[in-house]
Amino acid sequence: MQEFKQIFKIHRFLSLLQGFSRNPISIKSIHAQVIASSLSEDEFLATKLVRSYADLGRLGDARGVFDGIPQRKVSLWKAMMGGYLRNGKYSEVLELYLMMRSSGVVTDCCICTYALKACISASDFEMGKQIVKDGVGVGLEKDCYFGSLMICFLAKIGDIDEARRVFDEMPERDVVCWNSMIGAYVQVGGFDLSFGLFFEMLQCGVGPSPVTLASLIQACAGGRLELGKCIHGFLVGFGMGSDVLVLTSLVDMYGKIGDVGSARRVFDLMPMKNLVSWNAMISVYVQNGLVPEAFEIFCGLLSSSGGFDSAIVVSLLQGCAQIAALGFGKILHCCALRRGLELNLVMSTAIVDMYAKCGALDMAGSVFDRMKERNVISWTAMLVGLAQNGCAEEALELFGQMRDQGITANSVTLVSLIHACAHVGSLKKGRSIHAYLIRHGFMLNEINLTALLDMYAKCGKIDSAERVFDNRSISKDVILWNAMITSYGIHGHGQKAISVFSQMKEEGLEPNETTFISLLSACSHSGLVEEGISLFDAMDRDHGIRPSDKHYACLVDLLGRAGKLKEAEALIDRMPFEPSSSVLEALLSGCRTHKNIDLGMQTADRLLGLDARNPGIYVMLSNIYAEGRRWSEVDKVRSLMKKRGLSKTPGYSLIEVGNKVHAFFARDQSHPCMEQINQMLESLKTQMEAAGYIPDTSCALHDVEEEVKVKMLWGHSERLAIAFGIISTPAGSVIRITKNLRVCSDCHSVTKYISKIVRREIVVRDANRFHQFIDGNCSCGNYW
DNA sequence: ATAGGGTTAG
Numbered sequence: 001m002q003e004f005k006q007i008f009k010i011h012r013f014l015s016l017l018q019g020f021s022r023n024p025i026s027i028k029s030i031h032a033q034v035i036a037s038s039l040s041e042d043e044f045l046a047t048k049l050v051r052s053y054a055d056l057g058r059l060g061d062a063r064g065v066f067d068g069i070p071q072r073k074v075s076l077w078k079a080m081m082g083g084y085l086r087n088g089k090y091s092e093v094l095e096l097y098l099m100m101r102s103s104g105v106v107t108d109c110c111i112c113t114y115a116l117k118a119c120i121s122a123s124d125f126e127m128g129k130q131i132v133k134d135g136v137g138v139g140l141e142k143d144c145y146f147g148s149l150m151i152c153f154l155a156k157i158g159d160i161d162e163a164r165r166v167f168d169e170m171p172e173r174d175v176v177c178w179n180s181m182i183g184a185y186v187q188v189g190g191f192d193l194s195f196g197l198f199f200e201m202l203q204c205g206v207g208p209s210p211v212t213l214a215s216l217i218q219a220c221a222g223g224r225l226e227l228g229k230c231i232h233g234f235l236v237g238f239g240m241g242s243d244v245l246v247l248t249s250l251v252d253m254y255g256k257i258g259d260v261g262s263a264r265r266v267f268d269l270m271p272m273k274n275l276v277s278w279n280a281m282i283s284v285y286v287q288n289g290l291v292p293e294a295f296e297i298f299c300g301l302l303s304s305s306g307g308f309d310s311a312i313v314v315s316l317l318q319g320c321a322q323i324a325a326l327g328f329g330k331i332l333h334c335c336a337l338r339r340g341l342e343l344n345l346v347m348s349t350a351i352v353d354m355y356a357k358c359g360a361l362d363m364a365g366s367v368f369d370r371m372k373e374r375n376v377i378s379w380t381a382m383l384v385g386l387a388q389n390g391c392a393e394e395a396l397e398l399f400g401q402m403r404d405q406g407i408t409a410n411s412v413t414l415v416s417l418i419h420a421c422a423h424v425g426s427l428k429k430g431r432s433i434h435a436y437l438i439r440h441g442f443m444l445n446e447i448n449l450t451a452l453l454d455m456y457a458k459c460g461k462i463d464s465a466e467r468v469f470d471n472r473s474i475s476k477d478v479i480l481w482n483a484m485i486t487s488y489g490i491h492g493h494g495q496k497a498i499s500v501f502s503q504m505k506e507e508g509l510e511p512n513e514t515t516f517i518s519l520l521s522a523c524s525h526s527g528l529v530e531e532g533i534s535l536f537d538a539m540d541r542d543h544g545i546r547p548s549d550k551h552y553a554c555l556v557d558l559l560g561r562a563g564k565l566k567e568a569e570a571l572i573d574r575m576p577f578e579p580s581s582s583v584l585e586a587l588l589s590g591c592r593t594h595k596n597i598d599l600g601m602q603t604a605d606r607l608l609g610l611d612a613r614n615p616g617i618y619v620m621l622s623n624i625y626a627e628g629r630r631w632s633e634v635d636k637v638r639s640l641m642k643k644r645g646l647s648k649t650p651g652y653s654l655i656e657v658g659n660k661v662h663a664f665f666a667r668d669q670s671h672p673c674m675e676q677i678n679q680m681l682e683s684l685k686t687q688m689e690a691a692g693y694i695p696d697t698s699c700a701l702h703d704v705e706e707e708v709k710v711k712m713l714w715g716h717s718e719r720l721a722i723a724f725g726i727i728s729t730p731a732g733s734v735i736r737i738t739k740n741l742r743v744c745s746d747c748h749s750v751t752k753y754i755s756k757i758v759r760r761e762i763v764v765r766d767a768n769r770f771h772q773f774i775d776g777n778c779s780c781g782n783y784w
Numbered sequence: 785a786t787a788g789g790g791t792t793a794g
Contacts, residue, residue: 248785276785283786311786318787349787380788415789450790482791514792521793553793585794616794742794768794 009037014048027052031065040068047079054083059092074108081114088344090122091373097131107134109146116149123375125157141166144173148180155184173204179211186219194219195227210240214249221256228253232266244270248277255284275309283315291319295328310341317350321357329354333367343371349378356385376410384416392420393661396429411442418451425738425765426656427459444471450480457487460736460763460770478509486518490769492779494526498535511543513551520554524561525769527783532558553582560590561783565599581612588620592627600624604633608640615646616741627698653721654738657728664724667715673724680723681714688753696746713746718764722751726758734761742766742784752776 027049034045046069053062066072066080077100084092097115100107112135119128132150140146147170154163167173167181178201185194198216201208213231220228232250235241247270254263267273267281278301285294298316301308313332320329333351336342342351348371355364368374368382379402386395399417402409409417414433421430434452442448449468456464469476469484481504488497501519504511516539523532536555539545547555552575559568568587572579584607591600604621612618618641625633641647652665664671671677697709704712718739725735743751743766755762756776764771772779 252785279785309786314786346787351787353788375787377788382788384788410788412789419790445790447790452790454790477790479791484791486791512791517792524793550793555793557793582793589794614794620794 009039014044018048027056027058028061031061040065041070043069043073043076047076050076050079050083054079054087057087059083059087059089072105074105074111077105078110078114081111085114085118088121090118090124093118094122094124094127101134107138109135109140109143112140113146113149116146116153120149120153120156123156128153128157142169142171144170144177148176151177151180151184155187158188160184160188160190173206175206175209175212178206179209179215182212183215186215189222191219191222191224208238210243210245213238213240213243213246217246217249217253221253223257225257225259228257242271244272244274244277248274248280251277251280251284255280255287258288260284260288260290275307275312278308279312279315282312283318286315286319286322289322291323291325294319310336310339310344310347313341314346314350317354321350321354324358326355326358326360329358342367343373345371345373345375345378349381352378352385353381356381356389359389361385361389361391374405374407376407376413379407380410380413380416383413383420387416387420387423390423392424392426393663395420396426411437411445411448414442415447415451418448418455422451422455422458424654424656424661425459425736426661427456427461427736428656428659430455430459444474446474446477446480449474450483453480453487454483457483457490458765460734460765460772462487462491462493476507476509478504478512478515481509482512482514482518485515485522489518489522489525490765492525492769492781494522494528494531497522497526498528498531501535511545513545513548516545516547517550517554520551520558524554524558525780525784527562529558529562529564549577549580549583552579553586556583557586557589560587561593563590563594565590565594565596569599581607581610581614581617584610585612585614585617585620588617588624592620592624595627597624597628601628601630601633608637611644613644613646615641615649618646619648649741651717651739651741653717653740655721655725655736657725662721662724664717664720666717667712668717668720671720671724673727676727677720677723680727681719684723684754684757685714687757688750691753691757693749693753696749698745713744716744716747718743718747719750722754722762725762726754726760732760734763737762737764739764739766742768743771748778748782748784752778 031049034040034049039045046065049065050062053059053065062080062083066076069076077096081093081096084090084096093114097111100111112131115131116128116135119125119131132153135141135146135150141150147166150166151163154160154166163181163184167177170177178197182194182197182201185197194216198208198212201212213235217228217231220231235246240246247266250266251263254260254266263281263284267277270277278297282294282297285291285297294316298308298312301312313336317329317332320326320332333342336347336351341347348367352364352368355361355367364382364385368378371378379398383395383398386392386398395417399409399413414437418430418433421433437444437448449471453465453468456462456468465484465487469480481500484500485497488494488500497519501511501515516535519535520532523529523535532555536547536551539547539551552571556568556571559565559571565587568590572583572587575583584603588600588603588607591597591603601624604624607617607621618637622634622637625637650665652663654661654663662671695710695713697706697713718737721737722735725737729735743764748771751762751764751771751773753776755773762773764773769780769784771784
């Protein structure tokens with residue numbers, strides 16, 4: 001009788017749990033009653049409770065119930081692991097899997113499937129291999145479910161042959177097996193193989209499911225627009241003309257190919273849309289650089305149904321990152337906070353990336369610090385943020401922390417570090433990362449090679465950059481070619497830049513906007529006026545690229561630098577649109593170099609009317625007014641700068657000595673070796689004066705006495721860095737300096753003297769280009 | 785189905 005009562009109670013609770021599974025408060029109270037009825041160790045009820053709690057996302061409560069059962073049957077393990085899996089808690093799934101294995105409970109197919117799914121989602125390949133081994137040990141590779149998942153996993157780790165073997169040896173194949181193998185081929189880029197298998201499948205009499213077509217459409221997104229359109233046409237024939245999954249894949253495919261219009265047409269004609277479809281359309285716009293349109297779709301979603309999910313927020317965050325829309329980004333962050341999604345791994349990574357790309361490093365850092373869980377991607381997002389905002393030292397330091405926490409870098413991480421090394425001119429660290437790439441067998445693709453080439457060039461090693469470029473094992477894309485052109489440009493090898501451009505055309509590559517920016521600036525630095533003009537003319541005529549204001553700025557710079565100020569002025573008058581501040585700035589710079597005070601001040605007056613955000617412009621403005629002795633304008637510029645919330649960028653120089661990049665600011669006396677540095681500077685000064693050096697005080701920006709001006713010149717950061725280089729590196733070795741601003745003409749002549757006095761090659765990278773000082777001469781030929 | 789990487793004037 002007693003027993004019967006218990007069973008009755010259990011059934012009542014089970015049906016209660018069934019009925020109230022959507023309501024957390026009811027579940028709690030049912031749970032309480034279960035405990036009160038001394039039924040808390042009942043296996044059935046516990047399993048049901050775990051499932052109910054997990055479905056509500058209350059994994060802690062679920063785990064409490066789970067832990068309260070000493071003798072667990074497979075169904076309970078299944079409920080708990082399934083709960084973790086559906087909530088994205090992959091490491092917990094795997095933890096339970098290991099616990100279960102060591103406690104000797106016999107696993108079944110479902111358990112192994114859950115565990116392998118977790119490995120795939122969390123990209124935990126080592127664990128995945130272990131689970132595959134366990135599964136194969138009990139013959140699960142012949143099972144449709146586990147076998148299909150194995151195929152996916154093997155494709156993910158790149159072992160496509162093994163995946164095919166598993167597929168071939170399956171005794172029975174349902175549509176899911178076929179889909180997995182087709183999907184596997186799509187993943188490794190086996191376009192023809194995936195279609196071949198599709199036709200084989202039809203011949204075997206297995207009809208495609210929406211997943212099949214979605215995979216094939218995804219395969220077409222790699223660039224087979226025509227075939228994609230064909231499939232689009234055949235959809236109705238397969239009875240999937242209105243399937244949400246298939247149509248969403250089509251939207252995605254058109255977007256990846258860049259046909260935004262078709263994507264939008266498919267989207268608009270979808271009879272049913274789910275959140276994934278809305279998100280697909282939003283990310284089509286984001287990925288094609290049409291961020292405002294993405295937000296428009298989002299507004300459409302809000303007014304049509306009102307709901308959205310975290311994936312949509314993530315896509316919009318990407319959009320904000322792209323256009324540096326900090327305001328919108330903050331709103332989305334709040335949105336995530338309100339929904340308790342800030343700590344979600346993908347979401348928080350997207351938030352970190354958004355803040356970093358908007359230049360809000362403090363915000364990025366604080367979100368990053370709060371993250372409970374971080375993977376390579378989140379670390380990389382933070383590293384990229386630091387690297388791109390000029391905090392290369394911090395990036396390298398963070399990389400150390402990342403390694404201390406046992407996170408293994410991948411090629412994306414390394415590329416961002418190479419970028420950071422390029423920024424601060426850290427040749428040693430850059431080289432060591434190059435070695436790391438090779439040692440760990442990373443594929444040297446276009447992206448890695450571009451980063452390396454750029455790093456070597458920016459660290460002054462143009463020969464190493466050339467060697468990277470000469471790698472014949474890969475097909476070079478336009479960005480890699482551009483990087484080589486840029487490198488020659490900043491090293492003052494204009495002719496070589498042009499000949500690389502010819503080679504590039506011979507190999508059938510189409511130049512883009514950036515190519516011409518690099519080319520024109522290369523011509524500018526080498527004084528190749530005729531060549532620059534003819535390249536500019538060829539842009540639209542031969543390549544259909546309309547010159548943008550950046551191109552005009554380059555050409556004005558080219559003419560101005562060569563002293564052809566009249567021509568530069570005429571070019572600006574001929575421009576088809578209003579000159580931007582950068583175009584006028586280029587003209588102003590030419591005026592300053594060639595001491596054309598009148599045109600300079602005229603240009604300065606025009607510039608003042610524009611709301612320029614670059615502090616460098618104001619510095620140059622006040623310079624030109626100072627040279628024209630218009631002191632009231634000098635004051636005006638200073639106050640205008642303040643009013644617009646801008647301040648002069650402090651000049652600094654960097655030098656890598658030992659394992660450290662040392663930074664010197666102007667008049668900086670904080671370096672531990674300062675006493676020796678000052679002694680060295682004194683001695684150099686004396687020797688230079690004996691050799692005929694006379695300071696050029698027009699470089700000192702203030703209206704002060706001559707003597708004070710000279711003193712200020714000797715505080716310029718590059719002199720401090722060079723002096724430190726002389727005392728801390730072996731005699732005769734090259735001294736490499738990186739400076740954030742342009743070198744002033746006095747520092748330029750001082751460095752020439754120093755190179756002769758100490759018999760050292762001194763390589764200075766300033767904001768624009770390289771100067772290689774040898775025996776009293778500079779590679780720029782005083783033209784910079 | 786959703787997160788991270790290479791070139792760009794002064």
